[in-house]
Amino acid sequence: MQARRIARELALLSLSQLPSKPEKLNAQELQDIVLAAIRTLASEARETIESASAELQRSNAQILDSETRTEDVERAKVMLNEAIKLTQKAINRLGHCFEIPEFLQLANQSEVRSYTLEIVARFVKDNKDIDQIISNALVDWQLNRLAAIDRDILRIAVVEMGRLGTPPEVAINEAVELAKRYSEEDGHRFINAVLKRTFDQLGLKRSNRGGKAVKEEGAKENDI
Numbered sequence: 708m709q710a711r712r713i714a715r716e717l718a719l720l721s722l723s724q725l726p727s728k729p730e731k732l733n734a735q736e737l738q739d740i741v742l743a744a745i746r747t748l749a750s751e752a753r754e755t756i757e758s759a760s761a762e763l764q765r766s767n768a769q770i771l772d773s774e775t776r777t778e779d780v781e782r783a784k785v786m787l788n789e790a791i792k793l794t795q796k797a798i799n800r801l802g803h804c805f806e807i808p809e810f811l812q813l814a815n816q817s818e819v820r821s822y823t824l825e826i827v828a829r830f831v832k833d834n835k836d837i838d839q840i841i842s843n844a845l846v847d848w849q850l851n852r853l854a855a856i857d858r859d860i861l862r863i864a865v866v867e868m869g870r871l872g873t874p875p876e877v878a879i880n881e882a883v884e885l886a887k888r889y890s891e892e893d894g895h896r897f898i899n900a901v902l903k904r905t906f907d908q909l910g911l912k913r914s915n916r917g918g919k920a921v922k923e924e925g926a927k928e929n930d931i
Contacts, residue, residue, distance in 0.1 A: 710816065710818045710819050710822065711819075711822055711881075711883065712884075713819050714818075714819045714820075714822035714823040715826070715863055715881055715885060716825065716885065716888075717741065717744055717745070717803075717819065717823040718823045718826040718844060718863055719856070719860065719885060719889065720744035720747055721740050721741050721744040721823065721827050722827065722830065722863070723739050723744075723855060723856075723859060724743055724744060724747075724858040725740065725827075725831070727832070729831040729834055730831055730832065730834060730835075731789075734828075734833055735876060737824060737827055737828055737831065738824065740827070741820065741823050741827065741875075742844040743929055789850055817930055818864060825871065826863055826866050826867065826871070829866045829870045829871065829879060830862055830863075830866050833866075833870065833923060834862075836867070837862055837865050837866060837870075838850055838862070840865055840869065840909070841858075841861050841862065841901070841905065843905075843908055844901050844902075844904040844908055845901060845906040846904070854890065854891065854894070856889050856890055856894075857886065857890055857897065857898060860882050860885045860886055860889070860890065861897055861898060861901060861902065861905075863882065863885070864878045864879060864881070864882035864898075864902050864905075865878075865902075865905060867881075868871075868906070869909065875906050878902070878909070879899065879902045879903065879906065882898050882902055883895045883898055883899050885898075886899075
């Protein structure tokens with residue numbers, strides 16, 4: 708796992724724990740929020756295992772129940788299909804859970820913590836401007852009506868390409884990957900479309916050799 712990819716995921720968890728007026732947070736409070744996000748991961752691991760266990764038990768019960776209803780073949784097929792889906796869901800949960808110990812170990816590295824804090828701190832400092840940038844790129848949507856996870860993924864991407872000098876294509880691709888992992892089924896397509904509009908509206912062009920986002924000639928001067 709790359710350090711910055713872990714930092715983005717940790718920032719995503721941290722943003723979800725910010726108060727309604729994050730600009731009032733100080734440096735120590737920001738560090739406490741990141742630490743709380745790490746603890747949330749550990750709790751998520753336990754909950755994931757418990758959920759997977761419950762799904763496997765329900766799957767087993769469905770299989771046993773279907774065997775006692777052999778006179779109703781169609782009903783038995785439906786129950787078996789449901790059991791298979793539950794088992795697959797449990798396997799997927801466990802697969803994610805196995806990644807968490809590595810994630811926790813990396814999250815405690817100084818490089819990861821530092822970049823996480825950088826993302827969160829820049830959002831805290833400029834949250835109103837960043838949210839306005841996102842709002843300008845939305846079509847038929849309002850920012851406060853978006854799913855919280857999608858809103859925070861967009862915020863991280865705008866912070867990275869607008870405040871931290873991350874190449875726009877990298878920020879967008881990483882946001883799409885976050886959405887595939889945490890958002891709804893089509894969430895990554897929505898994230899991709901919004902960020903491409905953001906990219907265009909801010910007058911950015913592809914990164915130069917120095918890896919910085921640069922303004923198109925004649926574009927509006929706007930602190931992104």
